[in-house]
Amino acid sequence: QQQVKQSPQSLIVQKGGISIINCAYENTAFDYFPWYQQFPGKGPALLIAIRPDVSEKKEGRFTISFNKSAKQFSLHIMDSQPGDSATYFCAASENTGKLIFGQGTTLQVKP
Amino acid sequence: DGGITQSPKYLFRKEGQNVTLSCEQNLNHDAMYWYRQDPGQGLRLIYYSQIVNDFQKGDIAEGYSVSREKKESFPLTVTSAQKNPTAFYLCASRDSTARKEQFFGPGTRLTVL
Numbered sequence: 370q371q372q373v374k375q376s377p378q379s380l381i382v383q384k385g386g387i388s389i390i391n392c393a394y395e396n397t398a399f400d401y402f403p404w405y406q407q408f409p410g411k412g413p414a415l416l417i418a419i420r421p422d423v424s425e426k427k428e429g430r431f432t433i434s435f436n437k438s439a440k441q442f443s444l445h446i447m448d449s450q451p452g453d454s455a456t457y458f459c460a461a462s463e464n465t466g467k468l469i470f471g472q473g474t475t476l477q478v479k480p
Numbered sequence: 481d482g483g484i485t486q487s488p489k490y491l492f493r494k495e496g497q498n499v500t501l502s503c504e505q506n507l508n509h510d511a512m513y514w515y516r517q518d519p520g521q522g523l524r525l526i527y528y529s530q531i532v533n534d535f536q537k538g539d540i541a542e543g544y545s546v547s548r549e550k551k552e553s554f555p556l557t558v559t560s561a562q563k564n565p566t567a568f569y570l571c572a573s574r575d576s577t578a579r580k581e582q583f584f585g586p587g588t589r590l591t592v593l
Contacts (some may be wrong), residue, residue, distance in 0.1 A: 403581055410587070412484075412572075412586050414584070415581045466511055466574055466582070468523075468582060470524075473520070473522050
């Protein structure tokens with residue numbers, strides 16, 4: 370019940386295309402859903418986050434879509450660029466602040 | 481320049497040795513976390529601390545120990561009891577009063593020789 374399942378494991382997108390990464394959870398007590406971006410050899414950096422009282426949040430080219438009834442949320446990267454090539458992690462937490470991470474998605478954007 | 485620092489960046493350990501990884505933050509965050517990252521497995525929580533002089537086990541605490549004597553510091557010791565310690569270790573901190581996000585340090589890559 371504490372798991373967060375992330376798919377796909379890897380993704381290849383052409384420059385200018387849309388990258389979509391999906392996550393699903395079981396624990397209805399989760400109330401914070403961040404996405405992190407990680408480059409090789411670096412620590413993860415927060416990209417965008419959402420709380421379950423909204424269905425969508427957009428920041429620049431990055432959008433989170435949230436479906437509370439289905440217990441799913443996704444990251445959309447519009448106009449994907451080679452510089453977006455990285456590993457993306459979804460996560461979920463409840464009020465303790467502990468984050469449960471998905472397995473990660475390695476994104477490659479081809480020029 | 482605020483942030484989280486981890487040292488060393490690379491660490492090599494012989495089997496049977498204990499090693500300590502450093503994590504320092506100057507963000508005045510009260511909560512601090514240690515994660516382990518293995519290829520294809522995401523990040524797994526080792527230990528966390530919400531206040532000074534208190535800490536809790538995460539999902540994979542066996543073979544690790546921590547201390548939290550100062551708000552700014554949360555060192556992690558990888559003991560000889562940890563069977564497979566080669567991994568990338570990440571420290572994070574959070575302002576729990578404001579429910580803000582976790583900020584991560586740059587990581588320490590530990591290799592057992």
